[in-house]
Amino acid sequence: GQQVMQIPQYQHVQEGEDFTTYCNSSTTLSNIQWYKQRPGGHPVFLIQLVKSGEVKKQKRLTFQFGEAKKNSSLHITATQTTDVGTYFCAGHLYGNKLVFGAGTILRVKS
Amino acid sequence: DVKVTQSSRYLVKRTGEKVFLECVQDMDHENMFWYRQDPGxxxxxxxxxxDVKMKEKGDIPEGYSVSREKKERFSLILESASTNQTSMYLCASSVARGxxxxxxxxxxxxxTVV
Structure with a gap:
């Protein structure tokens, strides 16, 4: 079936280290969205990427959408304890179906 | 700010019970969704x-039904709860189609179903 694979499932970093999570789709996506879920909370929208090769930044977060529109990444530079949580990608397949990745759990040691 | 309100945060039900999860959104969104979240x-x-009175199956509809009698309200129903339905349930909404x-x-x- 149509899937969005997200890796790694879990990452534990030292505060100040960088972090990256990756999403790969088996089919071309019309766009991709990223969400963050704090521990005990609910997913909250971060950003949407639409164009092939698009790169967007939000402070220490950098989001990329692949040229083939089948993969995406979220990179956090110099992690802080406030970055802890689960990061989800969600790919919009053509035909209006939104498929979530399994999420990457980020823990930050201070 | 958009507000999506789920009426119950924590529930414990017995196997075989009928369970209703209620969700209300206050931003006049056309689209409403029910997800379940499980580790991994x-x-x-x-x-x-x-739309009102309209529903479509997602990826895992077995054992569930839904009701949308009013635009702002979307209910998830477990006709006969089972232990494998122990999970976190998330309601969501979005504006318009597309x-x-x-x-x-x-x-x-x-x-939690016991």
Missing amino acids: LGLRLIYFSY TGNTIYFGEGSWL
């Missing part, structure tokens, strides 16, 4: 609705 499996779509619309989630309902 991410968010899986149970049912969604694009790709690229932000999904707003409620705070979640933790359901």
